[in-house]
C-alpha cells in the first residue's frame with residue numbers, strides 16, 4: 001500500500017509515521033508513505049499557496065494551482081490511485097471505510113488543506129472527500145494520519161502476530177472490551193476475578209457483555225445488525 005500526501009507541512013506527516021505500528025510497517029515494506037510539499041508546486045518566488053476569498057469573508061483560501069500541479073505530477077506515472085481530499089464537508093470516515101480503502105486501493109493520495117479551506121475547483125480532480133469527525137481541525141494533516149494509521153493496521157501482517165481485537169469489535173458494530181494487565185491489585189483496585197479464572201469461555205462471555213454494556217452507554221448508535229446471541233446478551237443488560 002502506498003500513500004502520497006500533499007501538504008504544506010510535510011514534517012507533521014514525516015514525524016508521526018516513524019513511530020509505532022506505522023514505523024514497523026514502513027520498515028517491513030508493507031507500506032510506503034511519500035510526502036509532497038505543495039509549496040514545491042507553486043510558480044512564484046514566494047511559493048504562495050493561498051489568497052483572499054472571492055466574494056469577501058474572513059481568512060484565506062488555498063489556491064488550486066499547487067494542488068493541480070502536484071496531482072498532475074503524481075498522475076504522470078499513469079498508475080491507478082485513489083485521490084482523497086480531507087475536508088470538514090466530507091463523508092464520515094469509519095472503520096468500514098478504512099476496510100474498504102485497504103481492500104480496494106493499492107495507492108492513495110491524501111490531499112491536505114488548511115486555512116479557511118481550498119478552492120472548490122480542486123474537487124474536480126479528487127475521487128472522495130472525507131472528514132474524520134464533526135469538528136473542524138486546523139488542517140487536513142491530522143485527518144490524513146488518522147486514515148493512514150487505521151488503514152495500515154488492517155493490512156495483513158502490519159500488526160505482527162497480535163490480534164487486532166479493537167478493529168474486530170468496531171467491524172462487528174460495538175466498542176472494545178475493558179483491558180487489564182499486571183499488577184492484579186493496584187491500591188485496592190483489583191482485576192476482575194473472571195480474567196484470572198483461565199476459563200476462556202467465561203472470559204469471552206464477560207468481554208462480550210462488557211463491550212455491549214460500554215456500547216449501550218456511550219455509542220448506542222453502533223448497535224445495529226447484532227447477532228441473535230449478542231441481542232440476547234444486550235437484552236439481559238437492559
Ligand SMILES: Nc1nc2cc(Br)ccc2s1
Nearest residue numbers: 086087088114137139140
Ligand atoms: N474534520 C476535519 N476538519 C478539517 C479541517 C481542514 Br482545514 C481540513 C480537513 C479537515 S477534516
